[in-house]
Amino acid sequence: MAHCPPAQLADLEDVLAEVRTWEHVLEKSPGVFYVKRLPFLHFHVNKDGDRWADCRKGKSWGPPLPINPPSTAAARKSFLKSLEEYHAATLDAVVPRRR
Numbered sequence: 001m002a003h004c005p006p007a008q009l010a011d012l013e014d015v016l017a018e019v020r021t022w023e024h025v026l027e028k029s030p031g032v033f034y035v036k037r038l039p040f041l042h043f044h045v046n047k048d049g050d051r052w053a054d055c056r057k058g059k060s061w062g063p064p065l066p067i068n069p070p071s072t073a074a075a076r077k078s079f080l081k082s083l084e085e086y087h088a089a090t091l092d093a094v095v096p097r098r099r
Helices: 006-019 073-094
Strands: 025-029 032-035 038-045 051-057
Touching: 006 025, 006 038, 006 073, 032 073, 038 073, 051 073
Parallel strands: none
Antiparallel strands: 025 032, 032 038, 038 051
């Protein structure tokens, strides 16, 4: 499945700006995030325009998180809450001091 082009993430800029501030998060390329050296978050889009995020939850990938464009404020808030939960679980799994 194709990765989502960065231009198709414009409606998520507020969410991505927040993710960029999180502990141990590094954006290696637009819309592709790592926690420490571990891939954490990236986006896909299909030919129908459906978009979703693959996000690590702990040491494994969690269920895909759908976030179709254009996203509403309520959808972005819910999406961000899920990302926060996934991030916390990932930190607990990969950052020794959090155990």
